[in-house]
Amino acid sequence: MQYYKYILSLVLVAFLSVPTFAQDNDLSWEELSATYEFPAWYTEARFGIWVHWGAQTEPMQGGGWYARHMYMEDVKHEKWGRNAYAFHNKTYGHPSEIGYKDVLNEWKADKLNTDALVSYFKSVGAKYFVALANHHDHFDNFNSTYHPWNSVNLGPKRDIIREFEQSSKKYNMRFGVSSHDDRFLGWWEPAFGADTSGPYKGVPYDGHMTIEDGKGKWWEGLDPADLYGLPPAKRTPEYIEGVKKNWKLRHTELVTKYDLDYLWFDGYNFPYGDYGKAVSTTYFNKKRQSNGKIDAVLAGKFSSEPTTVKDIERGGASEILAYPWQGITTLRTWFYKEDEGGLDYRHSARTVIETLADYNSKNGNLVLNVELLRDGTIPTTQKLILDEVGAWIHLNSEAVYASKPWKVYGDNLDSYLKVLENSAIGEADLEALKKQKSEEHFNERTLASPAYGKDEVRYTTNGDVLYMFVLNPAEGQIELPTLGLKSKQKPGKITTIEMIGSDQKIEYKQDNTKLVLTVPANRPNNLTTVFRIKGVL
DSSP, X not given: OHHHHHHHHHHHHHHHHSOOSOOTTOOOHHHHHHHOOOOHHHHTTOEEEEEOOSGGGSSSSSOTTHHHHTTOSOOTTOGGGTTHHHHHHHHTOOTTTSOHHHHHHHOOOTTOOHHHHHHHHHHTTOSEEEEEEEOTTOOBSSOOTTOSSBTTTSTTOSOHHHHHHHHHHHTTOEEEEEEOGGGHHHHTGGGGOBBSSSTTBTOBOGGGOOGGGGTTSTTTTOOHHHHHOSOGGGOOXXXXXXXXXXXXXXXXXXXXXXXXXXXXXXXXSSTTTHHHHHHHHHHHHHHHHHHSSOOOEEEEOXXXXXXXXXXXETOOOSSOOSSOEEEEEESSOSSOOOOTTTTOOSOOHHHHHHHHHHHHHTTEEEEEEOOOOTTSOOOHHHHHHHHHHHHHHHHTHHHHTTOBOOSSSEESTTHHHHHHXXXXXXXXXXXXXXXXXXXXTXXXXXXXXXXXXXXXXXXXXXXXXXXXXXXXXXXXXXXEGGGSTTSTTOOOOOOEEEEXXXXXXXXXXXXXXXXXXXXXXXXXXXXXXXXXXESOO
């Protein structure tokens, strides 16, 4: 607990010493918010890639909350971690002796090549890249002065965030980080438990270990309490306040030592309240003073902060939003795992592209997680998906980058629900799908979702062109009421319709009630087809 004592006694001095830039002209959060405008690089990007990657990728099984679940004989409703305890015992040893602190040191990231990763992500169409700075496991993937449990001191012994930052600058990619650390105290409580039966019944897990227990071991000099926190019974109000102050020190360093274009918090407000707000203020002030303007983005599940990007996890907006927002998702799970049944993909290139079109049509960005292997490389299956997504984005880039919503985001909406209403699906299941659609978080469509009807479309605009995305195209005619000359949207008379990627003539007829368009049999690919329509706007 050496550094917590330091914090409690000298925190004022430390606060003054962290920022490396002039503070004479610092503005308050309210002053910054009053003049803030979302930067064009972000609102025009429409597609970013994230690597939700850290030490919890080292174990090949056990779910995305491995560090927590490895201490739980019964994960109860958190079923995604059901293999962690058994896998840990079999692979590493009993958690009373070999705990997560030891797993950290096993993680070497020995094939990590940040240049190769960032240049590849750019090649498949991403306009910004995000790396994980820390997760709920309370381990920093950067050279943290205020937290000894970091990737420079142990494990990879590399400043992962610095390497990704440098590669992003090298390849002219906007760079950001995500922070998930502010819930670690409650999240780590199972590390202070013990088995309820068997030969280790009642033997405390290694969350109870102290710095003295490390003498002669690989972690000598490191205090487990700095990783797991103090045992719950010893967490006084003063101690918890020290934790929050330490979080502020670490994250102030993160936003000042590294040149970040984007900062993402995993929570529903500023982490630790005013502490998170202070870090965000420092971040924006640094960007303003360095670049003359705040060309940076702060994202999270904020409820009443108009200066932040609204983040929706594994879901999307149900309507066009007047402000920038983003949906985050992953192809399979968040951290790469090979649990039984866990290799099933939630997404393919088809569903990623459908999701991108849907989000863009509602003024949103898609941030897609790539589940790097523990060595820092991309799984083969995920690379094949990304290659296909990238080819589609490059073909249809004019309809994606810098696109804006139209008056409505689509036509023939909820086509899959209409099909199901006439099928044998149970009423309860149908109502559940309708409810899911009306929500935001966790409402995403996946490979398991009913297919879109062949006539459901999404719209974006760019300049004087309307782009129409036919989500699940099939040869034949489709009718689009929103493009009727006397529809509520009041579209202009269409002068030309072209299918992007093809020079074949497109047959269509626009009258007062609808546009009838013939989707050709021969299309650039079997994915969402995009039509360029002129005269409407």
